[in-house]
Amino acid sequence: MSTMVKAEAVHKSFGPVHVLQGIDLEVRTGEVFCIVGPSGSGKSTFLRCINHLEKINAGRLYVDGTLVGYREKGGKLYELRDREVAAQRRDIGMVFQRFNLFPHMTAVENVMEAPVQVKRVPKAEARKRAEDLLDRVGLADKRESYPAQLSGGQQQRVAIARALAMDPKLMLFDEPTSALDPELVGEVLDVMKALARDGMTMVVVTHEMGFAREVGDSLVFMDGGVVVESGDPREVLGNPRHERTKSFLSKVL
């Protein structure tokens, strides 16, 4: 199986705060890769490094064999231009904790925006595709609604459809259910499960241990900017080896 994401000794600091202190991990193509850990452990920061929303300070990060954000030539690193970074991000979908839908556009306009602007897909075609995607996430009747008219769960499903519209080879989920009312979590997880069944490569930062156990193929537990423990989700969650993992799980399970 090929590798989709490869991190080698990734470090990241915000000023004096050393958030990531050497992350090494590998996400294989087609797997659901879960990242869990207490808040402040750096899991969201790491996720944001994968599509270069954050610049890493040291180490190397590859997506599908390509270095993220830089070009390496003759032993030197060159920063990529705005346009080149944008091109790299096209193939990586991202879903945010706070949805971040465009509030001045309807659901269907949100989904077709990037294909039309970035990929120059003709509008009619993009709209058709967007409608299909909204059908797929169960929002066929909400096409013309503005985000403010939708519930949190519906907004997050539109956000997933928006990311899928770019036909990404990798999907990043940054605590996609953390901002939702408990009764709305299920509908978003169902969409993510369907996506996993279709073979999408997914990196999921989550507090939903049930989801990780059910659909996760790999799981890492992060704390203090390092990977403490990794392996099969059922194994790590069911039988943690490290003290830190044990005490965290005892609090959340």
Next chain:
Amino acid sequence: MKTPTEATESDGTPPSRDVPEAIKAIPVRHWGRYVSAVVVLVLLALLVRAFATAEGLRWGSVGDFFFDDQILEGVKNTLVVSVLAMLMGLVLGVILAVMRMSKNPVTSSVAWGYIWVFRGTPIYVQLLLWFNLALIFPILDIMPIYKDEMTDVMTPFMAALLGLGLNEAAYMAEICRAGIQSVDEGQTEASQALGMTQAQNMRRVVLPQAMRVIVPPTGNEFINLLKTSSLCSVVMYEELLRKGQNIGNTSSAVVELLMVATVWYLVITSVFSVGQYYLERRFARGSSRQLPDTPWQRARKNLFTFGRGTGSGAQGAGGIGA
């Protein structure tokens, strides 16, 4: 104490209680309100009567001069210089706002300095400086392309336009910056994550949302600018006030012509206030679940439900206002 009604059996809804009789109480009488309303109305009537019967003010001449060719010319000139100065202010203002937010310290400090100078000095002084630029630079010499006497270039119109426009740019720059910065950072992250470039993000995502914050103060700026344009009479620009004063002085109808100008200014600002209302509505899309009715739609609804007792009544009269 009450028993469930029979009606619940058929539709299967949970049993509800009898709805008690609606309260019909005698409302509290606010005598103070009646008294104060009467007092205000009486004072207002006295004021109107004082102006209507004033000896020094011939209302007939106000009407005569209202559509005078010279006055209409002045109205046109006021509109022309205001609109052009506003356009200049908008374009320059957006450029200055982008410069101010740029990471380049040179461009951002230059923009800061511009705003500092043009906001920190009275527009009256700026107008006079532009008008008298010929005293500083007698010859305008833009090396390869243009050379002329400054007095030929700096006509009253140019002085008025530059004075108003460059001043407006400084204010617009701050309004635009505030608008752009009011948009949530998550929006930029979302568009970046979708592979949009910074320019696409600005044009498609940030600016349309910033407009909601930018439009209302911009409308106010324009209405202010319309009124400030009356200062251009000091640089000999023949706008509404100056035209009025010209006629007033020659026909010894000074106050009548001032009244003409006053009413014209009110008419113009009112028209633009209505325009602003609809513009704000346009950019409010998506920010609230349902756009409120326009005053016109509200009036129509009230008309249709009139007398049926089902209408919600007059919920506050038209929301127009500068």
